Structures are given as structure tokens and as C-alpha cells.
Amino acid sequence: MVKLHNAAINPGGEIEKRRAFVQIADLTGSFGLASTAATLYVFGRNVAPPVPAISVPGVTFKGLKVPNGAASLSQQDYDVFDGNVYLVCLEPGVSWRHYYAGGTATAGNMVETQGTNKGVTVRTYQSKMYAVIGKLLYFSAVNDPMQWDAGTGHGYINLSLQDSDSETLTALEVYYDKLAVFSSEAIQIWAVDPDPLQNAFTQLLRSTGTFAPRSPLQYGSGDVLYLDESGVRSVKARDSSNSAAVSDIGSPVDPALLALRRAKGDAYMNGGIALLEPSVGRFWLVFANEIYVLSYFPGPKITAWSHYSLEFTVAQAVACAGRIFLRGTNDKLYVYGGNDNQQYDNCGVEVRLPYLSGKKPGHAKIYEAVDMTVSGTWEARVSYNFNQPDAEEVVGTFTQPTWNQGRAELTGYASHISMRFYNSDASAASLSNIAIHYKLADEEQ
Numbered sequence: 001m002v003k004l005h006n007a008a009i010n011p012g013g014e015i016e017k018r019r020a021f022v023q024i025a026d027l028t029g030s031f032g033l034a035s036t037a038a039t040l041y042v043f044g045r046n047v048a049p050p051v052p053a054i055s056v057p058g059v060t061f062k063g064l065k066v067p068n069g070a071a072s073l074s075q076q077d078y079d080v081f082d083g084n085v086y087l088v089c090l091e092p093g094v095s096w097r098h099y100y101a102g103g104t105a106t107a108g109n110m111v112e113t114q115g116t117n118k119g120v121t122v123r124t125y126q127s128k129m130y131a132v133i134g135k136l137l138y139f140s141a142v143n144d145p146m147q148w149d150a151g152t153g154h155g156y157i158n159l160s161l162q163d164s165d166s167e168t169l170t171a172l173e174v175y176y177d178k179l180a181v182f183s184s185e186a187i188q189i190w191a192v193d194p195d196p197l198q199n200a201f202t203q204l205l206r207s208t209g210t211f212a213p214r215s216p217l218q219y220g221s222g223d224v225l226y227l228d229e230s231g232v233r234s235v236k237a238r239d240s241s242n243s244a245a246v247s248d249i250g251s252p253v254d255p256a257l258l259a260l261r262r263a264k265g266d267a268y269m270n271g272g273i274a275l276l277e278p279s280v281g282r283f284w285l286v287f288a289n290e291i292y293v294l295s296y297f298p299g300p301k302i303t304a305w306s307h308y309s310l311e312f313t314v315a316q317a318v319a320c321a322g323r324i325f326l327r328g329t330n331d332k333l334y335v336y337g338g339n340d341n342q343q344y345d346n347c348g349v350e351v352r353l354p355y356l357s358g359k360k361p362g363h364a365k366i367y368e369a370v371d372m373t374v375s376g377t378w379e380a381r382v383s384y385n386f387n388q389p390d391a392e393e394v395v396g397t398f399t400q401p402t403w404n405q406g407r408a409e410l411t412g413y414a415s416h417i418s419m420r421f422y423n424s425d426a427s428a429a430s431l432s433n434i435a436i437h438y439k440l441a442d443e444e445q
Helices: 251-264 266-270
Strands: 003-005 007-009 015-017 021-026 031-035 039-045 060-066 074-081 084-091 095-100 121-125 128-133 136-139 155-158 169-175 178-183 186-191 200-206 217-219 223-228 231-237 244-247 273-277 282-286 290-297 302-309 314-320 323-328 332-336 349-352 365-375 378-383 393-398 418-423 430-440
Touching (some): 007 290, 007 302, 031 084, 060 084, 074 121, 121 169, 128 169, 136 169, 169 223, 186 244, 200 244, 217 273, 223 273, 231 251, 251 266, 365 378, 418 430
Parallel strands (some): 003 302, 039 060
Antiparallel strands (some): 007 015, 015 430, 021 332, 074 084, 121 128, 128 136, 178 186, 217 223, 223 231, 282 290, 290 302, 314 323, 323 332, 378 393
């Protein structure tokens, strides 16, 4: 497939229109967005933030007061420790602040931890909180994310001693039973333990890494997807030993991401947030104005990238209780699919197939008709000239399967054909299969 815009592939191999991003709340008076298993959180700068009512089934909405009144304070990262939010904030020109809603915190409040200035991104693993900043990997005391300067098991590791490309660490993610520590130019794999003396360096992957601290995400059985400067890459097991290797799972979409980097700049790309769409397990890479989506289903051998456009600018994105929530820079809260997860909009779907030759590229063909299985409304178009890929002829508009209903006529004479499909209404739509009827110009087919 050449282009899949505002749609994705389902596990059955069908193309499905994406659902709508529906505004459900105004979050003015708060900042940030985080989640635990079934609770969404926003934060107030030294005040209890207002909490609007939302009606998404299974989701509770709460506010937490951060003990810092700086108007410039902004959320940079978060994780969950013992069911409570651990928040990393940036106070520009001052420090990287760490706050925790457990331990000595009272209900509705957060407390500042000793992790302040010890990390720009954090990850919970093996009864500790881990963080990276500069060339150092810090870790808290065992079972106590408040304690980073004292307590059993706290400490740090200078990762630049293992490799000179690890001077500026950017991100963390769990890789099988180990911890992957990213810089922009290398990835170190560490076996970590509650006892710091048992921490062990196990592997180095060079000439790859990330500048986007929230892009690494454990995906599937334990592999880690992340945004490299050249596109999306995956740290995956090479064999049964789980030794890591880098794969180019993002190669089909790399040209689009490189073009996006040239157009929008490094800061835009480095803000990418990786999520797992809970309903079907798709990988989402959320940028400020668009989302790149990987539909990867090994059983039916499906690997497909698609692109969703947005009509608002994303500040934060989280998954909670089987749903995806986005906070806009306009302080509005959006949920994918609406409250009932069944809402659609006129987002403008485009499906473009490659130029197909019927395995006989050197033969001219007389194209006669096309059949398809569809639901919703699709306008079908066709192109016969791959030297002019945007030159299209309208075939017709279809709202039901065409099989046994009379085929849609084609009038092309060419060696190749490319079908395109467009949806432009606010209803659900799917495209299951397409059959092109033709005969060779010099023989019957």
C-alpha cells in the first residue's frame, strides 16, 4: 500500500476508517495529563486543579496539587509506582522537579522527592524508580521512590564509562528482563537488580538511539520500538538468548518521517509520545499535529503503517482503561472514539494502492471492471500512468459490495493500474477486498 491516511488495517486484513477525536472536557486551570490503570490525572500549580465531570465508562478523573506555583512549570514525563503517579516536571532555568503522589503525600497532593535534578525521564522497574540525566543512570531506594540520596539500594551508574556515545542519556524502557538505556547515538542494555552490586552491563548497540525521550515503548513480547533520527526502529531479540538487535520495522514510513523532520524541525519530532492502542494493540507515535500508527499482527502476517491527521495540537497523550486520551495545547481533553468509542467524523480518508501489473509488467492490458467489498461510502478512482501518479479518473461512489450487483466499469488501456479510495462523510467505513477484471491486449485473460 502506498498511502493509508486516517484509516488502519484490522487483524482480519480489512481497511477501517479511524474513529473521531471527540472533545469531552475543558481543563483550564490545570496542566499535564497522566494515568494509572483506570484513573486520569491533571495537575495544579500549588492549587487543587478543577476537575470537570467526564462520562467515559470505567474511567475516573482526578486532580493533584503539585507543591510548586511556578507558572512555567510543565510536565515532561511520568510513570506509576505502587499505583501512584510519579511526575517529572521542568521548571525552566531552575531544575527538573520530581513529585510523587504516594508515600508521605496526603490525598489530592503530591510531594517533591529526592529525585529532583536526577532525571529528565523515569521508568519504574524491579521495585525502584530509575531516571537518566546527562551521562548518569540514577535509581531510588528499594520500594521507596522518595529516597534517591539515602535508603537501601539507591545510587547511580556513569554509563559513559561503558561507551563514549552515552554522554547524553535521553530515555529508558524495559527490554524483556533488562533495562534499555538510550542516548541519541547508542543503546546500552543493563541487567539491573534491587541490589546495586548485582547491576551488570550486558550489551551495547551503537549507531542508533533517540532524541525523543517518550518515544521508546515495549511492544509485543518484549521488543522496544523507538524514534531514531532516521525513523522508527525496534530493539528486538536476535535469538532465544534475548540478545538484542536493531530492526528497521519503520522503513516503509521512514521517508514520511524524514520529510516531517525537515518540515517541522527536531523539537517537533523529539516531542513524540509512544502509546499502545489498547483495543487492538496498535503502536501509536503521537506528534503535536499528527499520529503515525503501526498495525502489526504476526499471525495473519500484517504489517502496515498509516497516518492520522489532527485538527488540534497535542500537549500530552495517555492510554487509560482501554481508551486513548489527548490533552490539547488549547486545554481541551479529547478521547478517541468519543464516550462510547463509536463516534466518527469527516476526517478525510485516503487509500492509495501501488501500481499493479498482474505479474506481467511488459504486457498492455484492457481493464474492464472492478468489484469490491465495502461498507460506508467510498469514492473509487483509478490511475493508469505511474509517471503521473496524481492523475486520476473517477470510477464511481459505492456504499455496498458490488459482487453480483453489476461490475463497475473501467476503460483503461495500460500495463499497470492503481486504485484509490476516498471517504468524506462522518460515518464508519471499511474496505475489505478489491478485484480488477482485465484481459491482456494480445490474448484473452
